[in-house]
Amino acid sequence: MDTADSASTGTERSRGRKGKRAVRRTQTASMADVARLAGVSSQTVSRVSNGYAGVNEETREQVLAAMKELGYRPNSAARALKRGEFRTIGVITFNLSTTGNMRTLEAIATSAAQEGYAVTLLPVAVPTQDEVRGAFSRLGELAVDAVIAIMEVHLLDAATISLPPHVQVVVADSDAGDRYAVVDTDQAGGARAAVRHLLDLGHSTVWHLAGPEESFAAQRRTDAWHAALTEAGRVPPPLVRGDWSAESGYRAGLRLADERDCTAVFAANDQMALGLLRALHERGRKIPDDVSVIGFDDIPEAGSFLPPLTTVHQDFAEVGRLCVEGVLRRMRHGGPEHGTTLVPTKLVVRGSTAPPAGDA
Structure with a gap:
């Protein structure tokens, strides 16, 4: 059959590389x-398409x-059905x-890509159980192949969350270790290290911006702060509450600036600490001479x-990496349905902490 005859049948052909006959570009090109x-061979095309080894570079x-x-x-879709995974x-x-959610999400996306997996993100607009159930349903x-949930345990109602039986679940930043596999930072260990650092510097007690x-x-972090002070024989001061934002830290700082016996503050995150520093500075309290933060x-x-x-x-990068590693390990080899993996924290000492005035 010549070229004209081929065209009449709806399949256009032209002379390809190295004399091979080939189909011109169409929207329905096949393997x-x-x-x-x-x-x-089609098998070679399949191996290249799937990224398999064993095909020379040329x-x-x-x-x-x-x-x-x-x-x-x-x-x-066809490849997914053939492999049994998406x-x-x-x-x-x-x-x-x-900060924590964004950096953990970034690490998950990076680790997944390194393993040849894509990430589908479903942000939950309102943190309620109904919204979370809807998100799980949409992911199904x-x-x-798997779900990583970065959220609090009270939103994970196992009785009402339904996914296909093959879909694995790992949770980050939660105490749901009795129901799901969890990967989290050692929150308590980090808070204890912060309190001990301030007490070792000579401060009589440590206030907490929670x-x-x-x-x-x-x-x-609040529980660990309270326990560390109690174990050291110190009386925990009244708790001051924020909402993670620098603005809430600023408001708390204006209050703490009037507490003349406040010489050390442990803020539950850096953003609140930033607002706290500003408020103390505006009120004439020097950091770290008057107050360590x-x-x-x-x-x-x-x-x-x-x-x-x-x-x-x-180490948010490690949390994200372990979340991906956990779901892939369970997909490939099985594993525990629940339990918690803790990633260690590390105290980084800079210029905002020092011995109280008169003790230096």
């Missing part, structure tokens, strides 16, 4: 079309060029503005605060 244009480039010329896109991890979270419809009541991380998170800007902020470093 067989790519194989003909590249002069290779052949790989030849196949990729043919794909580009024809506008061929592999059928990911190579996609769903992530459910809310409050994308917080979007064909994911995060919101509904936050698991905030509660763990320590934060939690070690955000990238912490070393540029005035003075540079002593803080507890959280």
Whole structure:
């Protein structure tokens, strides 16, 4: 059959590379079309398409060029059905503005990409159980192999969350270890290190600017602060509550500036510590001469605060990596349905903490 006859049947052909006959670019190019244009077998096209090894570089480039010329896109749905997996991890979270959530999400996306997986994000607009149930349902419809939830335990009602049986779940930043596999920072250990640092400097007690009541991380840090002071024989001062924002830290700082016996403050995160520093400065309380301040998170800007902020470093990259590692391990080999993996914290001492006046 000549070229004219081929055209009349609806399949246009032209002379390809190295004399091979090939299909001109159409929107319905098939794997067989790519194989003909590249002069290779369909099996070789499949191996290149799926990123498998065992194809020499010249052949790989030849196949990729043919794909580009024809506008061929592999059928990911068909490949997923054949493999029994979609190579996609769903992530459910809310409050994308917080440092911890954003950095954990970034680490999850990076680690997933390194493993050849895509990430589908479903942000929860309002942190309620109904919204979370809806997000889990939508992820089930979007064909994911696993789910990572970055949220508090009170939003994870296991009785009402429904996913296909093959979908694995790992939770970050929660105390849901009795129901799910959890990866989290050692919140308590970091808070204890902060309090001990200030007591070791000679401060008689440590005030605490806490995060919101509904936050698991905030509660763990508050409990550890209280326990560390009690174990050291010190009386915990009244708790001051914030909402993670610098503005709430500023408001708390205006209050604490009037507490003349306040010489040391442990803020539950760096953003609140930033607002606290500003308020104390405006009220004439020098840092660290009059008041020592320590934060939690070690955000990238912490070393540029005035003075540079002593803080507890959280390894968000490791949390994200372990979340991905956990769901992939459970997908491939099985594993425990619940339990908690803690990532250690590290105290980073900078210029915002010092012995109380008269003790230096």
